[in-house]
Amino acid sequence: MKKLFISTLILTLFLSSCASVNSVSLTPIPAERGNKVFTTASKTIFLGFNFDNDFIDQSVEDLKRQCPNGKISGVLTKDENINYFLYFVWKKQITVTGYCQKYAAETTTGKK
């Protein structure tokens, strides 16, 4: 029983995490909110050794792929830290959501 308790305690300590929000930003939200796009980028950092933040760069490309011939508005960018066991390991996570509004077919073909 004691062993089980200690094992559970250790496991909980290792697996539990604390999340904190670093920053949030939002652009104007469109009236049409039917097509939601979403991307997330993260990086695991061990003992604070982090030499670049290039993991963010793919986010815009990712969103663009999800909305070809359209405009993404209402972009919510959430930058958060997720800390694991005693802050030895943490994860920087950027979550971006937005709404894709496709341009009308006439516009894409160039007709008026």
Next chain:
Amino acid sequence: MTILFLASCAQLHHVQIGEIDNHPKFVQKPFDIKLSEVGVDIQEAGRITKALAGKDSNNEAKKIADIIALFQMGPRTGHPVYTKGYAKNLIQLIYEKCPSGRVTGLASIRETRKYPVVSGEIVKLTGYCLLPKGG
């Protein structure tokens, strides 16, 4: 030892992504702007001075660091810099990169590159300039 002193840690403070316009009538030309200013970690400088100097100098160094710290209160990201307007020309720089002003997918990143005592306080912008197709 040299590696230890020259290696930098990158700390991310803020990320913001703007609206993304994938209009088929335009081509997207990527651009990036990076502004940086030297930040000084007074506390770390004080600690190093304490470690290197004698006992009498220890207290003096601590007092100086404490007095300077009094003038650097308030919320901030990274370490204090001594040129307050280093990022004020950002909009002008965007216009230089994209004279049409049609900018999309603007990602602004605020980060710190940490070295011993000093740091690089960086503002980075990446985005796309919309240019008319065939224009």
